[in-house]
Amino acid sequence: MAFPYIPLLILCGLIGIHSITTVSKVSVKAGGSISIPCLYDARYINHVKCLCHGNDWSSCTYVVKTNQPSLSGKFSISDDTKQRIFTVTINDLVVQDTSYYWCAVEIEILPDVKKKISLDVSADKPTLYVDQQEITGFEGGNVTVKCHYTGSSGLMKWCGLDGGVAWTCVKSGNINGARVTIDASVPNVSIVTMSELKIKSSGWYLCRKGNLQMPVHVTVHKQTSTTTTTVSPTATIMSPTTTTLSPTATISSTTTMLSHLLLSPQTPLQLEQVETTCQANTREKAKTEASASTGQDQTPEDSVTYSPIEIKNRTSQKVTTEMVYIPG
Structure with a gap:
């Protein structure tokens, strides 16, 4: 039967x-x-x-x-x-x-x-809770879970489905290839750290204290390498062309100033204006020094010498030869 x-x-x-x-x-x-x-x-x-x-x-x-x-x-x-x-x-x-x-x-x-x-x-x-039930980490890294509790008795343990058949709980040790440590130095909080994570460490875990449990799911991602390319722009420095006027004689400060203005690309002076100014200054200076030497015989050393200088207008590229008075 x-x-x-x-x-x-x-x-x-x-x-x-x-x-x-x-x-x-x-x-x-x-x-x-x-x-x-x-x-x-x-x-x-x-x-x-x-x-x-x-x-x-x-x-x-x-x-x-x-x-x-x-x-x-x-x-x-x-x-x-x-x-x-x-x-x-x-x-x-x-x-x-x-x-x-x-x-x-x-x-x-x-x-x-x-x-x-x-x-x-x-x-x-x-009585027993965590900040979040779902956390993520990377292979070789670590994750931290804070297990909060109030009024429950017993030591905090961290449990995992070891081999996928039953819960295995530890206070410290290894579960699913990861190293587990628990820090209980903070009142009413047990800080669980899983380090040296592996891909197989992904899965469900528990904070367990006494007869209470709180499930936590850990997802471990593969570590990816990222290449960062930094582009340093090349600054092109434009070196302005410098025209050096090497006079064969010393000229007056007024003439020097006007010549500088003429050579500056920002100065819109006309070459004819500069020529007129230089001529006027030359004649005036010759007249003054001639008056100072009235009644005296001039020797060859006291003779007036005119030396040619070249003044270039950078804009028009016009070259003018001017005779400048040089006192003997």
Whole structure:
């Protein structure tokens, strides 16, 4: 009589009590949201995944399924068949949402596989919480998670799905290729650092203190090298052409000033004006010195000498030869 039940007992034994691995108790502040990972056995990859709400499994109600999305937006579910984890999210939490929920996998000929979760929604600070549930890092780098707690007992531990089959918790050590350290020097905060990250370090983790857990998802990206090219513009310095007038004699300061103005490209003086000024100054100077030497015989050394100089107008390129008086 008992033979017909043997296959059923064998199947139940194969399913086992660890067919779904998830958290047991989480706390959230009202107005926030919570995402919870549910790891399942490989045999259930193609099965429908669900979130059920209710204190008892016999009376709970499915609020969202992978084949029936929630219309209200309060609940959502996604299934990563490669990692064999489906994630349920509850949004816009209120104190009245404090209750029990179930991660479940639908089975057609056998009872559904499920795992119970206690959700506590607090109007004040939750008993255990993190600043954000989703963080990212880079291969070879590190990430830091602050696990805040109030009034809970026990040491803070950091847990990961080691090998994807069960939670492995450490106070310090290695999980999924990353080194874990916990700094508890700040009151009511445990600072968890995962260093020497590897791509395989990506996944779900838990802050765990006593019977409370808070899920955190870590995504590790490959380190990319960026080449930065700095262009230094070449400044072209235009060196103005300098025309040097080398007179063969000393001329008056007035003549020198006028010659300088003539040579300047910014001076619009006409060459004829400069010539007239130079001639006038030369005659005036000769007249004055001739008057000073009246009644005296001039020797060859006292004779008036005119030496030619060239004055170039930079604009017109006109060259004028002028005889300038040079006192003996």
